[in-house]
Amino acid sequence: MDECIIQLEHATVRRAGVPILDDVSFLVKRNEHVAIIGPNGAGKSTLVQLLSEEIHPLYSPLTKRILFGKAKWDVLSLRSHLGIVSQGLQYLCNSSYKGWEIVISGFFSSIGLDFHHHYTEQHQRKMEEVMHRYDAWHLRDKQMNRMSSGEARRILLARANVHDPQVMLLDEAVSNLDFPSRLQYRGTLEQLDKEGKTIILATHELSEIIPAINRIVVMQNGRIVADGPKKDILNERLLSEVYGNRVFIDEREGLYSAWC
Numbered sequence: 532m533d534e535c536i537i538q539l540e541h542a543t544v545r546r547a548g549v550p551i552l553d554d555v556s557f558l559v560k561r562n563e564h565v566a567i568i569g570p571n572g573a574g575k576s577t578l579v580q581l582l583s584e585e586i587h588p589l590y591s592p593l594t595k596r597i598l599f600g601k602a603k604w605d606v607l608s609l610r611s612h613l614g615i616v617s618q619g620l621q622y623l624c625n626s627s628y629k630g631w632e633i634v635i636s637g638f639f640s641s642i643g644l645d646f647h648h649h650y651t652e653q654h655q656r657k658m659e660e661v662m663h664r665y666d667a668w669h670l671r672d673k674q675m676n677r678m679s680s681g682e683a684r685r686i687l688l689a690r691a692n693v694h695d696p697q698v699m700l701l702d703e704a705v706s707n708l709d710f711p712s713r714l715q716y717r718g719t720l721e722q723l724d725k726e727g728k729t730i731i732l733a734t735h736e737l738s739e740i741i742p743a744i745n746r747i748v749v750m751q752n753g754r755i756v757a758d759g760p761k762k763d764i765l766n767e768r769l770l771s772e773v774y775g776n777r778v779f780i781d782e783r784e785g786l787y788s789a790w791c
């Protein structure tokens with residue numbers, strides 16, 4: 532049986548006294564892929580941030596957060612197992628660092644390079660390889676704070692992959708990417724699947740959910756309200772209920788799209 536690499540049990544997060552994640556349990560096995568969907572404010576990003584230890588759950592005797600078999604992590608070591616793309620990270624990376632510096636800093640779980648970061652030729656080769664893969668090589672010497680959102684997103688995707696992480700945590704990773712870049716991104720997800728990586732993505736864009744991602748988690752009001760195989764979850768009745776609007780779903784060549 533596949534090992535459970537993410538074990539979150541009875542996790543609650545409060546902001547201003549309000550539970551924005553309410554007693555959520557979420558388990559992921561090695562090589563399993565999960566897409567998290569749900570309306571704005573449902574708690575998707577909060578769940579992803581719990582997994583990368585950007586935030587912490589409230590203490591309760593029932594609460595567990597065991598990541599890669601360990602309950603306690605030094606956050607930099609944990610991040611070396613994760614490839615993260617999120618709006619929050621993009622905001623932090625909006626600096627005068629150049630594209631290549633942000634990508635290579637993925638090896639150190641840092642944002643850009645500092646005097647104590649010593650990169651090797653091997654790091655450099657891998658940085659060049661992923662920047663080509665994400666069609667970002669032309670952005671290598673451009674400052675992050677002079678890039679368009681889509682250009683910066685490509686840099687973040689390259690950074691997330693550069694250190695060969697076990698788990699990709701992708702929170703609305705395709706936003707701002709143009710159509711050809713989305714196609715390329717899906718190709719990369721397929722490649723990650725072939726390499727045996729675990730993909731966890733939160734998205735509003737169902738076409739991001741490649742055929743290899745078969746488990747869908749639906750969130751609403753800080754809770755997981757559905758969790759199961761794609762064919763059971765991506766149905767118009769269930770999604771119409773969750774989104775509070777009539778939702779239409781279409782499927783073409785294994786990719787889905789939804790609209791109201």
Ligand SMILES: Nc1ncnc2c1ncn2[C@@H]1O[C@H](COP(=O)(O)OP(=O)(O)OP(=O)(O)O)[C@@H](O)[C@H]1O
Binds near residue numbers: 546575578
């Ligand atoms: N720092 C904060 N202070 C107060 N409330 C917050 C804070 N961060 C998030 N929230 C609230 O927590 C809830 C969940 O937010 P979260 O970003 O996890 O939702 P989401 O499902 O990712 O939404 P979206 O699809 O809009 O990105 C929202 O109601 C949001 O307003």
